[in-house]
Amino acid sequence: MTGRLGFWLAHLFVLAYCGVLIGGFAVQFVTGDLPCPLCILQRMAMMLVAFGPLYIIVRTRRGDVRLADYAMGYGMSIVAAVVGAAVAVRQILLHIVPPDPGYGSPILGLHLYTWAFITFCVVVVFCGVSLIFARALVPRGVRFGWPSKVVCGLFLVIVAANMVVVFLQAGFHWFLPPDPDRYEIFHSLAFWDAGARSGGATE
Amino acid sequence: MASARRCVAGCDLAPLRRRGRSRFGLMFGRRSSWFLIPARSSRFGHYFEQMATILFAVLLVAGWLVVRGSGRGTVLAAWTVSLVAILLLFNYHVGAKLPLNF
Numbered sequence A: 001m002t003g004r005l006g007f008w009l010a011h012l013f014v015l016a017y018c019g020v021l022i023g024g025f026a027v028q029f030v031t032g033d034l035p036c037p038l039c040i041l042q043r044m045a046m047m048l049v050a051f052g053p054l055y056i057i058v059r060t061r062r063g064d065v066r067l068a069d070y071a072m073g074y075g076m077s078i079v080a081a082v083v084g085a086a087v088a089v090r091q092i093l094l095h096i097v098p099p100d101p102g103y104g105s106p107i108l109g110l111h112l113y114t115w116a117f118i119t120f121c122v123v124v125v126f127c128g129v130s131l132i133f134a135r136a137l138v139p140r141g142v143r144f145g146w147p148s149k150v151v152c153g154l155f156l157v158i159v160a161a162n163m164v165v166v167f168l169q170a171g172f173h174w175f176l177p178p179d180p181d182r183y184e185i186f187h188s189l190a191f192w193d194a195g196a197r198s199g200g201a202t203e
Numbered sequence B: 001m002a003s004a005r006r007c008v009a010g011c012d013l014a015p016l017r018r019r020g021r022s023r024f025g026l027m028f029g030r031r032s033s034w035f036l037i038p039a040r041s042s043r044f045g046h047y048f049e050q051m052a053t054i055l056f057a058v059l060l061v062a063g064w065l066v067v068r069g070s071g072r073g074t075v076l077a078a079w080t081v082s083l084v085a086i087l088l089l090f091n092y093h094v095g096a097k098l099p100l101n102f
Helices: A001-033 A037-062 A067-096 A113-133 A146-170 A184-188 A194-198 B014-018 B045-068 B074-096
Strands: none
Touching: A001 A037, A001 A113, A037 A067, A037 A113, A037 A146, A037 B045, A037 B074, A067 A113, A067 B045, A067 B074, A146 A184, A146 B045, A184 B074, B045 B074
């Protein structure tokens, strides 16, 4: 019973981060707030965090998951969450002086980088608790079925979509601007504004 | 003769020094070594912004390796490479000039 719980908690973990990353896309495309370089670093850290439970899910293909694999999965997540939290703290501190309105629009009263920091803290707590009860939560008697395939596929699609969007944002320039306000690739190719060709991305 | 403020690669160290920081960012302190990544404006420093697209590609490959059920060592190696690349990019941003209008 608890073995199944550990299995589905890993799915919930990956799905939660997929939701967060899709939410980031929603903010980007609906409100028009383009992610800054630190926001993109946080997205990367979220993906690294999700590799942990993804690894645990995929190990069920070979039958029961070993305790060592379970510990390795959530260990990877903790390390990546600490890195992500460091990036988020860096961005929070950049905008902490009171007159600074912060970067982007606040969601539910907090900026996205603050939410990112909260998610990384939640991950550390979740992984810690999972490792405390690791013997009980190691997936046993479960099958790698279609829900697992959907979760894995969704995650890979989101990583690929991020890669494409970042390429559109950076274009062929060496520099991703610290305060981006347009997709450089369209301006570089003169789809929207022929005059922008001479501008390019600068820092 | 070049100014004492400028390094060989031509980057201005004064703004970072005013903020009490080396050009290599907070993570590596003030010592410079050949393996450290210049924070900005050097010949090689430019490559670490464009790395965002490449890094997502690395993450995609690592994710694919995880999903296809590669061995423990392979997964760990791919994950570690991604993590180190992210840390290098973060180090680059930590050392970059900021428009702090204090």
